[in-house]
Amino acid sequence: MSQYPKAIEILDQGMDIGLDKLGNEHKIIAGLYNEYGSINKYKGQYDLALKYYHLSLDVRLKVVDNDFSVIAASYNNLGIIYKIKGDYDQAMEYYRKFMKALQETTVNDYPYKAAAYNNLGEVYRLKGDYDLALTYYQLSMNICLKALGKDHFLVAGSYNNIGLAYDEKGDYDYALEYLQQSLDIRLLIIGNEHPDVAVSYNNLGVIYVKQRNYEKGMDCYNRSLVINIKAFGEQHPDVAMTYTNIGNVFIAKKDFDKAVMFQEKALKIYINAFGDFHPLVGTVYNSTGNIYFEKEDQIKALGYYQLALISQVRDFTEYNIYINPTIEVVNSKTVLLSTLVGKAEALERLWL
Known part of the structure; x- marks a missing residue:
């Protein structure tokens, strides 16, 4: 995580100069606030991310001169954080604002529309409406496949999310098929140490455990854990998610003491991150x-x-x-x- 303090130091210097030379209502200042938000999101500091994304949006609404693409991006960023924090109604509100802002922009908007459909699918999945989630995920994937071809990270994301929806519907064979396709693409284009690859391993592990293939499940979880600790450190929510899943393997194997140990490790991280x-x-x-x-x-x-x-x-x-x-x-x-x-x-x- 050593890159984060250096990035924040550079942003602080830029913000000091920007505020002195430009004042606090300028598109460059809005961009700096947005970068603060993104860094805190990746650190797992979601309240700070929310604060800076709101500051960025407030400035952009005042100064962007009808550049609706950056306003749309701000709405999307806020929707993502509210989704992570579990406030799905607020997430849905900002994702719908994102969609509306896209209708006002003249830029090549296929990646934005794909993201909008994907994000709406995410909220519906988290709210338990899996069929509607699949509808939006498929819309997103179709746009990405047409515009980008199969071997692209956005397509990998669509396969991953469709796999998650099938998992929660209890259709594990379809889930495994889509999640494996997602992993294959991610390994091809971003290598084996990227956090998105950790996500794929984690999600595959969930399916293997549900199919009672505990050895494969634990192997996937351990691969995910190594990548995430290297990328984020030991106190990140993605690390906690893997601890929870490892705990679930020990539950299935009736090793309850180890199961409790991993659940408690996850709980401390989650409470620190989310309250x-x-x-x-x-x-x-x-x-x-x-x-x-x-x-x-x-x-x-x-x-x-x-x-x-x-x-x-x-x-x-x-x-x-x-x-x-x-x-x-x-x-x-x-x-x-x-x-x-x-x-x-x-x-x-x-x-x-």
Whole structure:
């Protein structure tokens, strides 16, 4: 991660000069704010990324003189961060603004339209509407294939996302097919040490584990982990995701102590990156509850399920395991439902 401090140092110097010579309402200043946002996004500092992307958009809306392509880019960047933070409604709002801004621009917009369709697909997938997600992913992929050919990173991204949607629909053979195509393209064009390759290995690992091929799954996870730690350091959310998945392998193999260890490592990273109210935090609490459920320790299981509920339902802060929230503002309906089912089963075992 040594490149980030140097990049920020250079940006700081540029910002000092820019503000002194140009004032704070200039397109160059907007571009610098955007770069601050991008660096913080890659560092996993999403609140700071959001701050700088908003600053960039505010300046661009004042000074870009109808250059709607840069405004569209700002909307897209904000949508990405809100999606990562688990605020899917806000993400959808900015992605739709992105689409509308594209209609105002005269630049060659095929990559932007492909990105817009892809990002809408992402939000629908995360909200659990997998068929609609696949529709948007296919629209994105068709644009990319027509404009760029098969061996392009945008096409690889489309294959990856289609694979994820099939995974969540439970169609693992199709998922494996698309995810492998994504990995093959990424290895061809960006080599074997790029974070996108780590994503592909991680996603393939998920499918292999679901197919009970634990050896292949663990091999994929370890490849992903090595790449991500080298690229981002040990406290990045992508590293946490792999820890969670390694923990899931140990759950499947009934090695519960190791499973808890990896879930706890992931949880610390996620809370540091996102705070307590986030779908990924809830997912780890829920998984840890499942571990203690399998260990027949229903009291601990219920404690973790309750923490999962607190992380999913805004303004619900009740630690009493016998109280459930009223469902108004929810991070992830899928995680919430899984948690409530686990909690019900744990209570049943506790009482019987």
